[in-house]
Every structure is written in structure tokens, then in C-alpha cells.
Amino acid sequence: MFSIITELQNYGNRAVQSARYIGQGFAITLDHLNRSPITIQYPYEKLLPSERFRGRIHFEFDKCIACEVCVRVCPINLPVVDRKLTRSIKKKRLENYSIDFGVCIFCGNCVEYCPTNCLSMTEEYELSTYDRHELNYDQVALGRLPLSIQQDSAIQIISTNYKKMEEPFDSRISIIPNKPLPLHTMN
Numbered sequence: 001m002f003s004i005i006t007e008l009q010n011y012g013n014r015a016v017q018s019a020r021y022i023g024q025g026f027a028i029t030l031d032h033l034n035r036s037p038i039t040i041q042y043p044y045e046k047l048l049p050s051e052r053f054r055g056r057i058h059f060e061f062d063k064c065i066a067c068e069v070c071v072r073v074c075p076i077n078l079p080v081v082d083r084k085l086t087r088s089i090k091k092k093r094l095e096n097y098s099i100d101f102g103v104c105i106f107c108g109n110c111v112e113y114c115p116t117n118c119l120s121m122t123e124e125y126e127l128s129t130y131d132r133h134e135l136n137y138d139q140v141a142l143g144r145l146p147l148s149i150q151q152d153s154a155i156q157i158i159s160t161n162y163k164k165m166e167e168p169f170d171s172r173i174s175i176i177p178n179k180p181l182p183l184h185t186m187n
Helices: 002-033 069-073 109-113 139-143
Strands: 045-047 057-059 080-086 091-100 119-121 156-158
Touching: 057 091, 057 139, 069 080, 069 109, 091 139, 109 119
Parallel strands: 045 156
Antiparallel strands: 057 119, 080 091
């Protein structure tokens, strides 16, 4: 007799606990209904990368002393440094420098340990290509500074903090004139 009563109490407790879990999930769903969508129309709108974002590496040829510290600290020995030893002045001279971004893991060790600060990380993250050989950057390609997202007038910048967006999503202006936003992103 008492076992039946305790089983009913356990069943009631489990039913109440299940209802509580369902209520918590429903509360989260209702909370998300008040939020604005976070869909980004990528080619026309871009997020600003964070301050410490590790993008493509920028290289300054004139500052490099060919010490090869970047090669030694790289976990995959990626930077290729071609140097020539000038015996008359007993100094190394840099001939060629290249990095294959198809293999690079963007750890930032080369930038961190470079004694002359000739390497730096940029905010460029659009490195996709159809041919992996195009990702092998030599000193000329590494020396080019990318166009900053903030300076590019062809795109709309979206802050990374979505709650501070001033305009509602439906009233955003499309970058291409006379072309509305796709229907699947509108509320």
C-alpha cells in the first residue's frame, strides 16, 4: 500500500519537474522572439573583426634581418626564408620570404616573437580561392596592406554587438540600388 503511494508521489514529482523543464525551454523561446534577427547579407554587409583578430600576416621586407626566428617558433615550420650570407660584412641578407596560407594555422607565434616587428596580423579574413597555389604569398603579396573594412565604401559595417543596432532589421538599406533584401531574411 505504501509502495503505491510513494510511486504516485515520485510520478507526481517527475511530472512537475518535466513541466518545469518544458516551461524553462518555452521561456527561452519567448525571450528569443523579442530579439532582432542576426542575418548578415555577407558580400554587402560585414562584421568588424575584434581588436585582437588574427587575420592575414603583413610583412615588411626592409625591417627583416633574416634571423629565422619566425621559422623556429612556427609549430609547422611554415615561413620560407631564403637568405644569403655576405661574408665580407658577416651579415645575412634576405633574398625571399613566403608563407603558404593554405597551411598556416594563424597562431600568431611568428608575429609575437619577431625581434624587429616586421610581421603583423591584419584584419583580412577573405582568403578563399579556387586554387590552393594562390594562397602561397611571397614578400610582395605579404607586403600589400589590405583595404580596411572601415574604409571600404561598398559595404555596410555591422557592429559585433547585435543589441546595440539602432535600425530595425527590416529598414536596412540594401547596398545594390533598387534591389530589395531577399524574402527569407525579412520578418
